[in-house]
Amino acid sequence: MAGLRERQKAARERRILEAASAKFRSHGYRSVKIEDLAEMAEVSVGTVYNYYETKGDILIATVAMEVEEVITAGAPILANPPLRVEDAILGLIYQYYDHSLEYLSKEMWRTAIAHSIEHPNTPSGRRYAEQDRRLAAQVTELIGALQDRGQVRQSLVASDLGALIFNALNQAFVEFVKNDDMTLAQLRDQIAAQILPIAHLIAVNSD
């Protein structure tokens, strides 16, 4: 069985993460002090820093949980993609988008994305980048599945096309979280405008 020390460690880390997730959402990332998290998690400030390297890392850890869910939510679509090319691609993208604000505020997303760009070589920066890669891989996988079905031109390289589409959906999402007034519906429209023409171009019966 796990020793006392080990259990206490796990419990402390969990309490810190729960405190962060709750406070960041309710009070906003900026205005939450490490001291606040320490108090809520019933540890000292120094202990928080034994579990996470920086405040940004704590945020990334909370965001990572959500991204993991998004990736999981994408799997069913890959297993059984909608019939039409555009429905398949947009369906996957909408699935991502619709999950994105379940536990995270736009401010949290902005800060997390900014952190991952500014500190790409920290463990948390790498972690975020890795999850991005997995999302892009899902898109690539979907393209591949559509090619296997004979719906997307075989001449196209699935991974390059996947990267292109992922870039588009990712960038549109960044614009979305940058603008507090933008709705999910508007985000969908934005990405559809970019994706639909491409979907028709890459489909075999395009002309």
Added chain:
Amino acid sequence: MAGLRERQKAARERRILEAASAKFRSHGYRSVKIEDLAEMAEVSVGTVYNYYETKGDILIATVAMEVEEVITAGAPILANPPLRVEDAILGLIYQYYDHSLEYLSKEMWRTAIAHSIEHPNTPSGRRYAEQDRRLAAQVTELIGALQDRGQVRQSLVASDLGALIFNALNQAFVEFVKNDDMTLAQLRDQIAAQILPIAHLIAVNSD
């Protein structure tokens, strides 16, 4: 003529910006203190903050000068685009990329991009976004010019295609600045892999 006060103000702002540009590049953004800039510009810390709202804003101001040059450098290609669709699009993108590190380090780019995402509603955040919009508009303009020449399908909406291509070149650039080991040549290859298939699809004689 401009009064003494006005001239002194302009001179101080210029000295601060020059100090920032020099020190950020030579010592790295992180390790330069506002105090250092103030000393080099021969003003007080408080004065620095009369001209720029935050340290990030000072960086954005230096980056903005470079982006302005990049936009200027793109104009000649728009005026007289290369003959083939893929050469035109990649030519414009390479022009952007080749200018990007003339006065800015990768760390400066990372920090500036992160800042613009994290603080989209500050003047400097808006300024950065506006320059992005102008770059995307150049790409759109190029697509439009190729359509006028009859080289790109008329059925495609230039602005949506421009946005798609800009997203791709922008995201590839972010990956480039996130990875200190990546070379400009590798960046070119990355974006070419995404753009070339698209260039063939959108060209009129594609099939």
Added chain:
DNA sequence: CTACAAAGGTGAGGCTGTTCAAGTTTTTTG
């Protein structure tokens, strides 16, 4: 030229993320 007003500069101090030497708890050793 003097007096007053407006504009702007100044730097000590506040705030908050982060560190680290000292103390405490858990585990291991004999």
Added chain:
DNA sequence: CAAAAAACTTGAACAGCCTCACCTTTGTAG
């Protein structure tokens, strides 16, 4: 079980961004 070692927690102290009450300089009116 006692003692020693290892692992971990703690919070005071530090660093650097930023503010603001006060002061100096410039412009203007009489």
